[in-house]
Amino acid sequence: MSVEIRDGKKILVTPISADDLKDIKIGDIVYLSGSLTTCRDVAHRRVVEEGREIPVDVRNNAILHAGPIIRPIDPDNGKFEMVSVGPTTSMRMEKFEYDFVKITGVRVIVGKGGMKENTSNACKDFGAIHCVIPAGNAVVAAVCVEEIVKAEWRDLGMPETLWNCRVKEFGPLIVSIDSQGRNYFEEKKIEYNRKKDEQIAKISEQVKFIK
Amino acid sequence: MTQVEKMTDIIAKFIGHTAKKLPDDVIAKLTELRAKEDSPMAKVIYDTMFRNQELAVKLDRPSCQDTGVLQFWVKCGTKFPLIDDLEALLKEAVIKATFETPLRHNSVETFDEYNTGKNVGKGTPTVWWDIVPHSDKCEIYTYMAGGGCTLPGYAMVLMPGEGYEGVTKFVLDRMTTYGLNACPPLLVGVGVATSVETAALLSKKALMRPIGSHNPNECAAKMEKLLEDGINAIGLGPQGMGGNCAVMGVNIENTARHPSAIGVAVNVGCWSHRRGHIIFDKDLNCEVLSHSGVKF
Ligand code: SF4
Numbered sequence: 001m002s003v004e005i006r007d008g009k010k011i012l013v014t015p016i017s018a019d020d021l022k023d024i025k026i027g028d029i030v031y032l033s034g035s036l037t038t039c040r041d042v043a044h045r046r047v048v049e050e051g052r053e054i055p056v057d058v059r060n061n062a063i064l065h066a067g068p069i070i071r072p073i074d075p076d077n078g079k080f081e082m083v084s085v086g087p088t089t090s091m092r093m094e095k096f097e098y099d100f101v102k103i104t105g106v107r108v109i110v111g112k113g114g115m116k117e118n119t120s121n122a123c124k125d126f127g128a129i130h131c132v133i134p135a136g137n138a139v140v141a142a143v144c145v146e147e148i149v150k151a152e153w154r155d156l157g158m159p160e161t162l163w164n165c166r167v168k169e170f171g172p173l174i175v176s177i178d179s180q181g182r183n184y185f186e187e188k189k190i191e192y193n194r195k196k197d198e199q200i201a202k203i204s205e206q207v208k209f210i211k
Numbered sequence: 212m213t214q215v216e217k218m219t220d221i222i223a224k225f226i227g228h229t230a231k232k233l234p235d236d237v238i239a240k241l242t243e244l245r246a247k248e249d250s251p252m253a254k255v256i257y258d259t260m261f262r263n264q265e266l267a268v269k270l271d272r273p274s275c276q277d278t279g280v281l282q283f284w285v286k287c288g289t290k291f292p293l294i295d296d297l298e299a300l301l302k303e304a305v306i307k308a309t310f311e312t313p314l315r316h317n318s319v320e321t322f323d324e325y326n327t328g329k330n331v332g333k334g335t336p337t338v339w340w341d342i343v344p345h346s347d348k349c350e351i352y353t354y355m356a357g358g359g360c361t362l363p364g365y366a367m368v369l370m371p372g373e374g375y376e377g378v379t380k381f382v383l384d385r386m387t388t389y390g391l392n393a394c395p396p397l398l399v400g401v402g403v404a405t406s407v408e409t410a411a412l413l414s415k416k417a418l419m420r421p422i423g424s425h426n427p428n429e430c431a432a433k434m435e436k437l438l439e440d441g442i443n444a445i446g447l448g449p450q451g452m453g454g455n456c457a458v459m460g461v462n463i464e465n466t467a468r469h470p471s472a473i474g475v476a477v478n479v480g481c482w483s484h485r486r487g488h489i490i491f492d493k494d495l496n497c498e499v500l501s502h503s504g505v506k507f
Pocket of ligand 1: 086135136137275276277278356357358359360392393394481482483
């Protein structure tokens with residue numbers, strides 16, 4: 001069983017199966033313990049466009065769209081410390097995400113802001129979820145990282161390296177796409193746009209300063 | 212230590228401080244907005260934000276990993292003794308702060324497209340000058356412009372027929388497209404002026420005004436309130452995930468305009484609105500107005 005409840009928190013523990021995710025719905029708040037690897041623009045491109053094998057096994061594990069600040073402790077022996085880490089805009093990875101999930105078998109994608117059909121279709125077809133971690137909280141996120149287990153594709157530089165972390169109760173993660181393919185942001189946007197039009201009409205009545 | 216070194220040192224330290232602690236007005240407003248949210252999701256988001264700010268101070272680390280491009284708005288007296296050295300000194304202070312704090316390296320040279328690795332480059336940090344005649348003081352606003360909150364920035368020239376109704380639509384459209392990804396609750400700066408660049412600069416300067424202050428013009432102040440309530444009513448909430456409040460305030464700055472044009476611009480500051488305000492006298496005695504308890 002890869003879902004634990006502790007102090008009222010729902011914690012996903014890697015490895016995670018598609019079955020573990022089936023009762024998790026958009027808008028739920030979860031936490032993650034286990035294997036989380038930072039993975040962003042160029043790494044997605046390498047896996048999807050260049051067909052390279054990802055050097056960290058993310059199957060049934062989690063990735064984070066992020067470029068962290070890392071402090072080397074003993075870099076020759078692969079020892080690093082996470083100073084600060086926050087999500088980056090997930091939308092940039094949208095065009096790769098269907099194939100990325102298909103190829104790598106990743107279960108949990110964490111980032112910032114919404115994603116679209118490529119990702120929601122992948123979540124539905126392969127049993128995965130996309131979550132957002134509230135952005136601007138780099139210290140909270142960094143202290144959830146217990147250890148940087150390994151660093152791959154270091155030729156990409158600090159922000160783009162695959163930093164494979166062991167995390168403890170990493171979160172809060174708000175589910176934005178669930179494994180049924182429902183998309184929290186897309187549903188919310190319909191509501192926001194309707195309310196926006198109402199507000200524009202209402203305010204416009206009161207700002208007729210040019211007479 | 213020379214006077215130039217002294218001022219460089221103070222500004223470098225002050226920049227470092229602003230990366231770790233938010234200004235008093237922002238903390239007060241976030242505290243007020245936190246109390247207005249009732250959904251479990253919005254509450255968890257605020258709990259995380261406040262815990263993060265506590266940890267940042269405790270562990271002495273920047274609270275958000277994106278420490279932005281540094282921008283300074285200086286109101287410098289013509290008789291301030293270091294006026295000639297100011298621009299070079301601000302650049303030096305950014306380099307110093309980048310290694311001492313540490314700040315992320317956020318300066319990429321355009322066209323040559325490489326990161327300078329020092330957080331400064333051609334024209335960065337940004338410095339806007341206001342020269343104050345007959346004064347020997349120097350007032351500086353510091354600002355960390357993060358990527359997420361820079362993205363919604365937008366300016367255009369409306370036709371007068373579109374009126375302030377057009378300004379309203381211009382601002383609100385931006386909130387539901389880009390604003391929700393810029394880490395609300397936002398401080399929204401609006402410039403209403405005669406052209407794109409006058410409006411654009413005012414929309415950024417508007418973000419330096421304290422939260423809760425109002426435009427002295429009665430109609431502009433009314434519009435600030437209408438926009439604030441209107442954006443909140445859209446329901447974007449914290450992080451654009453839904454909730455009762457999405458803005459810390461709307462600040463409008465304005466000038467006169469050409470009869471045929473309304474220049475309008477919007478700029479936003481995210482919840483992590485890292486603005487500082489410091490004033491130096493001619494002997495470099497200084498007072499920090501944005502953050503209580505900070506002395507140099
Ligand atoms: S928008 Fe602001 S709080 Fe959010 S990640 Fe960017 S700098 Fe940080």
